[in-house]
Amino acid sequence: MEKQHKLRIGIFGGSGYGGSELLRILLFHPNVELVFVTANEQAGKPIGEVHRNLNGLTHLNFVKAPETLDAIDCVFLALPHGQAMDVVPGLPANVKAIDLSGDFRLRDQAVFEKHYKQPHTAMSSQAEFVYGLTETNREAIKQARLIANPGCFATATLLGMAPLVANHLLSGRVVVDAKTGSSGSGAKAAANTHHPQRMNSFYAYKPFTHQHVPEIEQELEHVGDWTSELVFMTHSLPVARGIFASIYAEAKEEMTEDEVRKLFADYYRESFFVRLVNGSPDINWVKTTNFCDIGFAARGRQIVVFSALDNLVKGAAGQAVQNMNLIFGLDETTGLKLVGTNP
Numbered sequence: 025m026e027k028q029h030k031l032r033i034g035i036f037g038g039s040g041y042g043g044s045e046l047l048r049i050l051l052f053h054p055n056v057e058l059v060f061v062t063a064n065e066q067a068g069k070p071i072g073e074v075h076r077n078l079n080g081l082t083h084l085n086f087v088k089a090p091e092t093l094d095a096i097d098c099v100f101l102a103l104p105h106g107q108a109m110d111v112v113p114g115l116p117a118n119v120k121a122i123d124l125s126g127d128f129r130l131r132d133q134a135v136f137e138k139h140y141k142q143p144h145t146a147m148s149s150q151a152e153f154v155y156g157l158t159e160t161n162r163e164a165i166k167q168a169r170l171i172a173n174p175g176c177f178a179t180a181t182l183l184g185m186a187p188l189v190a191n192h193l194l195s196g197r198v199v200v201d202a203k204t205g206s207s208g209s210g211a212k213a214a215a216n217t218h219h220p221q222r223m224n225s226f227y228a229y230k231p232f233t234h235q236h237v238p239e240i241e242q243e244l245e246h247v248g249d250w251t252s253e254l255v256f257m258t259h260s261l262p263v264a265r266g267i268f269a270s271i272y273a274e275a276k277e278e279m280t281e282d283e284v285r286k287l288f289a290d291y292y293r294e295s296f297f298v299r300l301v302n303g304s305p306d307i308n309w310v311k312t313t314n315f316c317d318i319g320f321a322a323r324g325r326q327i328v329v330f331s332a333l334d335n336l337v338k339g340a341a342g343q344a345v346q347n348m349n350l351i352f353g354l355d356e357t358t359g360l361k362l363v364g365t366n367p
């Protein structure tokens with residue numbers, strides 16, 4: 025570790041679901057001292073009153089803004105899209121930052137503005153950001169000051185595709201059929217995420233236009249020689265947490281399931297948080313954990329990869345802490361061996 029003292033950490037936007045998970049992890053992280061947590065409407069309230077799972081576990085209150093950023097080592101930003109770009113350019117140069125939003129993931133301003141439907145006002149800061157998919161970008165993350173934490177769908181999709189793309193095994197288009205739980209839309213209810221609407225329901229949304237598509241394509245080009253077509257389709261599941269992606273691909277040559285498994289096992293041999301399973305993964309076994317479970321099936325040249333994770337943990341706060349660990353020279357699993365529940 026670079027420093028002897030505990031890392032002094034601040035959170036911008038701690039009263040939402042991403043912030044809630046950051047707090048659940050960071051309050052018990054052995055190398056972290058939590059200094060401030062901001063909120064907007066919830067500012068002034070005790071954290072344990074807003075996140076009732078944390079009742080009795082911290083005396084901190086949400087604040088509107090930090091009094092100072094002096095002596096802060098790292099901040100997490102869990103704000104709605106479009107707000108981190110107001111905060112990051114003003115951070116002192118010695119403060120590291122991990123942004124959970126989409127503000128700094130895309131290198132092309134025009135692509136950002138098309139998919140997020142707003143102007144980008146801090147592209148000069150974007151150039152300093154490293155894309156924080158830990159398993160494909162570990163060495164760059166260790167050297168980074170600013171991390172753009174990946175989207176939840178992007179994490180599930182990229183972890184399911186990276187070994188195939190990096191080994192140049194695919195031919196033709198890849199179809200990704202992905203589903204998310206309702207917490208992906210944040211803590212504030214909207215008409216289409218409201219309980220009566222979501223429960224016992226299942227529907228597709230944002231065909232061809234989901235904002236994670238350019239992020240996935242950008243990272244696939246970084247991982248391998250990706251020139252194929254990606255068809256990416258998102259659906260709403262009637263559960264609170266979880267992403268499940270079925271990835272349909274065609275290999276250049278016939279492959280057995282065992283060959284696909286060996287390829288993934290080699291690629292992820294250093295990656296504690298990627299677990300290879302037999303048959304299908306299940307969002308129940310990754311819920312509340314930082315694991316991404318991956319399973320396969322193969323027939324001739326056809327391959328299907330199944331990828332499951334918790335959108336709020338490996339898809340957001342857990343991966344963000346994994347990246348913080350790497351930046352500060354800690355073991356990447358520190359504070360993150362979160363165990364799920366059975367059932």
Ligand SMILES: NC(=O)c1ccc[n+]([C@@H]2O[C@H](COP(=O)([O-])OP(=O)(O)OC[C@H]3O[C@@H](n4cnc5c(N)ncnc54)[C@H](OP(=O)(O)O)[C@@H]3O)[C@@H](O)[C@H]2O)c1
Nearest residue numbers: 037039040041042063064065066102105125208210211340
């Ligand atoms: N949910 C997921 O599965 C997920 C996964 C990956 C990435 N992300 C990204 O992570 C970010 C946070 O997501 P979330 O689901 O945690 O959102 P959320 O539940 O809506 O929380 C947003 C947070 O930002 C604060 N906030 C809202 N408007 C603000 C303003 N005008 N000024 C200052 N603070 C403001 C909110 O404070 P109040 O509560 O006080 O209003 C809250 O703390 C988003 O960019 C999201 O896209 C989310």
